Amino acid sequence: MFPLTRTQAASCAVLRLLKLLLVAFSLRPLRRPRLVLWLRFGCWMIWYLFLFVQGFQRVGGAQACNLDCQLRFMLTFLLAASHCFMVANSFIRGLQFPISKGNDVEILEPSNPRVACTVLSIVLPIAGNTLMIFANGARSSAQVWSFHLKMQPSFLALQLQIVSFISEVMGSNMKVRQAKGQFQTLVRELSCRWPQVKQQAEFLDQQAHRVLDLKRRYSELYYLYEKINNNFGGSLLIIFIDFFAMYVCHAYWLFVDVRTAPLRIYAVLLNLLYIFNVDLQITAACWHCQQGYNLGRQIGCLISKLVKPMGSKRYNDLVSEFSLQTLHQRFVVTAKDFFSLNLHLLSSMFAAVVTYLVILIQFMFAERSAKRISESE
Numbered sequence: 001m002f003p004l005t006r007t008q009a010a011s012c013a014v015l016r017l018l019k020l021l022l023v024a025f026s027l028r029p030l031r032r033p034r035l036v037l038w039l040r041f042g043c044w045m046i047w048y049l050f051l052f053v054q055g056f057q058r059v060g061g062a063q064a065c066n067l068d069c070q071l072r073f074m075l076t077f078l079l080a081a082s083h084c085f086m087v088a089n090s091f092i093r094g095l096q097f098p099i100s101k102g103n104d105v106e107i108l109e110p111s112n113p114r115v116a117c118t119v120l121s122i123v124l125p126i127a128g129n130t131l132m133i134f135a136n137g138a139r140s141s142a143q144v145w146s147f148h149l150k151m152q153p154s155f156l157a158l159q160l161q162i163v164s165f166i167s168e169v170m171g172s173n174m175k176v177r178q179a180k181g182q183f184q185t186l187v188r189e190l191s192c193r194w195p196q197v198k199q200q201a202e203f204l205d206q207q208a209h210r211v212l213d214l215k216r217r218y219s220e221l222y223y224l225y226e227k228i229n230n231n232f233g234g235s236l237l238i239i240f241i242d243f244f245a246m247y248v249c250h251a252y253w254l255f256v257d258v259r260t261a262p263l264r265i266y267a268v269l270l271n272l273l274y275i276f277n278v279d280l281q282i283t284a285a286c287w288h289c290q291q292g293y294n295l296g297r298q299i300g301c302l303i304s305k306l307v308k309p310m311g312s313k314r315y316n317d318l319v320s321e322f323s324l325q326t327l328h329q330r331f332v333v334t335a336k337d338f339f340s341l342n343l344h345l346l347s348s349m350f351a352a353v354v355t356y357l358v359i360l361i362q363f364m365f366a367e368r369s370a371k372r373i374s375e376s377e
Helices: 006-024 034-060 067-096 113-135 142-191 201-206 208-259 265-306 313-328 343-376
Strands: none
Touching (some): 067 343, 142 265, 208 265
């Protein structure tokens, strides 16, 4: 095995750091004794039990809670419950498998520069958002500062989970591109009319084993996407619901901060950074999933060029079976079959964000009108 280049070594360090962060936030099972699993699980449960008890005490208190307060409580509860579910799922998976057996499927090559560069470009804005919150905590009110402190661990965990998902999909797409290159090579060879022996049935029968190998390769890639669906399907459903709620709430707070005089630059920038991070991660996830689907359809279009009238029945039956396989086994990533991740989902989400943002703005004006009427009376 050849030694790694500097770029590959740096990529390996970035991806290993991502894996360590996933383990730290209890998003991946540990190959450690069960006592370590129980300790990690117990620490997170104590933290979220504290959040839930404090939240219910605030709800049951006599304190009036306006629209902003209700939105913050809803976001904190959603993010905490989502991360709590992922921690429990990781803990159960860690208990189900023996320590000696790897309980996490390694799909991604640990030294892929392209994937590492993408991961780094998504993680850096996340780190910038976190640093901005803690560096300017003195400018925030006590209520807003408490909200950020409670929400930030869960929000970081959800973002790291979707970054991990994007890296796995990118690794799978690269393998599909390699398979597509093999398909193109075979199509070029069989489409060449020289020498004439390539048009004979005996030659095509000899090439049947190559078609069969590519068919098996396609099946392996399909089950690779099925593994991604099994490992990330439930968490994707939760993350997209949470990110949709965060996008709507921070867009609403951005609208309020822009209209507030004097203009609060820090609050505007912070909300913009939240929206940018959520938008970047959702867009990257949908775009890479769409790329995998498109590559699968391109392979299906190449198979039709393998049909040869001069070939034997065995050869043409194999090609027809392969074509049917690509029609039924598509490289689609879904969130537990509730929806597929693609660019159509992205446009639908942004349309829904605008709709709910208008509803929140109407509630805001109605609340302020009711407050003015009560004060005048």
